[in-house]
Amino acid sequence: MKTLRNAILLPALLILAACSAIESLNEVDALNDAQASGSPFTQALAAEYRTFANTELKHMFDFPDALHFARKGLSAAEGQVVPPEPLEDWNLEPEYVPLLGEARQRLVVGLDAGGRERMPEVAARAQGSFDCWIENAEEGRQPEDIAACRKRFEAALLEMERAVAPPPMMAPESVTVVPPMSMADAMYLVFFDWDKAQLDDGGRAVLTAVTQEIRRSVPPMVRIVGHADTSGSKTYNQRLGLKRAAAVRDDMVAQGVDARLITTESRGEEDLMVQTGDNVREPANRRANISFQ
Numbered sequence: 001m002k003t004l005r006n007a008i009l010l011p012a013l014l015i016l017a018a019c020s021a022i023e024s025l026n027e028v029d030a031l032n033d034a035q036a037s038g039s040p041f042t043q044a045l046a047a048e049y050r051t052f053a054n055t056e057l058k059h060m061f062d063f064p065d066a067l068h069f070a071r072k073g074l075s076a077a078e079g080q081v082v083p084p085e086p087l088e089d090w091n092l093e094p095e096y097v098p099l100l101g102e103a104r105q106r107l108v109v110g111l112d113a114g115g116r117e118r119m120p121e122v123a124a125r126a127q128g129s130f131d132c133w134i135e136n137a138e139e140g141r142q143p144e145d146i147a148a149c150r151k152r153f154e155a156a157l158l159e160m161e162r163a164v165a166p167p168p169m170m171a172p173e174s175v176t177v178v179p180p181m182s183m184a185d186a187m188y189l190v191f192f193d194w195d196k197a198q199l200d201d202g203g204r205a206v207l208t209a210v211t212q213e214i215r216r217s218v219p220p221m222v223r224i225v226g227h228a229d230t231s232g233s234k235t236y237n238q239r240l241g242l243k244r245a246a247a248v249r250d251d252m253v254a255q256g257v258d259a260r261l262i263t264t265e266s267r268g269e270e271d272l273m274v275q276t277g278d279n280v281r282e283p284a285n286r287r288a289n290i291s292f293q
Contacts, residue, residue, distance in 0.1 A: 027070035028053045031077065038079025040120035045082070048128030049073030056135075065135055072131075081116070081281055084108065085131045086193045087200060090138045100134055101201025107157060108191060108202065112284050113164040122159050129153035188290040190248055194231070194281050197243035199251055207248065210290055211255040219292035222257065224248050226266045229285035230278050234268055241266030241288075248288045 031050050036043040049069050057066035072082045084107055087100055107130055115123040132149035136142060188210050190203040199207070214222065226241030226248075245264035253259045274284045 025057065027067050027074070028057050031070045031073045034074060034077040036077040038076070039116070041116040041123055042076045042079050042081060044121045044124035045127060046073050046077035048124050049076060049131075052128060052132055069131065069135075081283065083193055083281075083283060084127050085134045086196065087134070088198060090134055092134070092138055093140060096137045098201070100137065103130060103133075103153065103157070104200065105202030105205070106161070107153075108283065110157065110160045110164055112191075115160040115164050119160050119163045122156050122163070126153055126156035126160055129156060190244075190288045190290070191283065192244055192286045192288070194229070194283075194286060195240070196286075197240060197247050199247055203248075204251065207251050207255065211252055211257055214252075214257055214261075214292075219261070221293040222252070222262045223289075223291045223293055224262060224264045225271075225289045225291075226264070227271065227273070227285060227287050227289065228269050229280060229282045230269045230272070230276055231281045232279075238266050238268035241268045244286075244288045248290065 031046070031053060034046065036046040049072050053066050053070040053073055056062040056069060060066075075082050084104055087097060087104065092100065107126055111123055111127070115126075129149050129152040133146065133153050136146045136149055140146075188206055190199065190206050192198075192203070193200070224245045226243070226245035228237035228240045228244075230237070232240070242264065245266060249259070249262050249264050252262065269285070272282070272285045273287065274282050276282050276285070
């Protein structure tokens with residue numbers, strides 16, 4: 001029976017592999033033929049994913065990943081701002097998680113701080129190299145490829161961060177002393193991946209800082225407001241905002257914050273941080289705001 005079962009399964013697996021290869025080839029060919037539109041950033045990002053998808057298909061024979069990154073490239077070619085890969089979508093060894101989590105947080109901050117607009121090609125190179133890094137880290141078979149993607153990512157990230165860094169401080173004699181921000185005026189932001197309500201490493205780091213602040217000076221109330229971008233229906237985004245607010249609340253409670261202090265609500269796709277039209281995936285609008293009252 002075992003021999004017979006294997007004889008039946010093997011052709012089935014070969015058929016599935018062939019189908020995956022054909023589908024990947026079609027998607028990669030479509031990306032190769034696509035005329036990229038949108039912003040300079042999305043056009044440069046489409047080129048990054050085009051190169052990566054072709055490498056995965058024709059040199060690594062990795063059909064599923066070739067298909068995945070070809071689809072991201074096609075979305076970018078249509079002018080959509082696709083996000084860097086979320087860590088939770090990859091089966092990473094524990095050793096890679098903190099490093100990649102910190103790298104992704106820095107990348108998202110740099111992109112949202114104007115990296116896409118000021119240095120579109122460098123920003124696209126940083127995102128494409130990060131996705132290359134995380135894909136190779138999951139496979140873990142070729143240390144030289146992991147190192148190459150990481151090196152390219154870090155070089156592009158540093159270049160982008162320099163471009164979006166705040167201006168140098170004034171000379172000491174010109175500095176105006178500003179009193180510390182009161183707790184009532186403080187605002188913390190936790191960002192989410194598209195269509196997700198799960199916290200990433202960057203979001204957890206923000207919530208650790210919030211929890212420490214609450215322990216130092218317990219506020220009368222902690223208000224969490226969930227937000228979404230304009231992709232999807234208003235009803236769906238209202239629910240998604242509630243899920244994001246709940247995820248933030250649950251993490252804070254797990255860290256020791258009294259649940260009775262916390263209120264949650266959703267503004268859905270209202271009160272956008274970055275004004276966009278309908279059905280636009282804008283990373284800055286996928287967030288939860290935390291304030292003290």
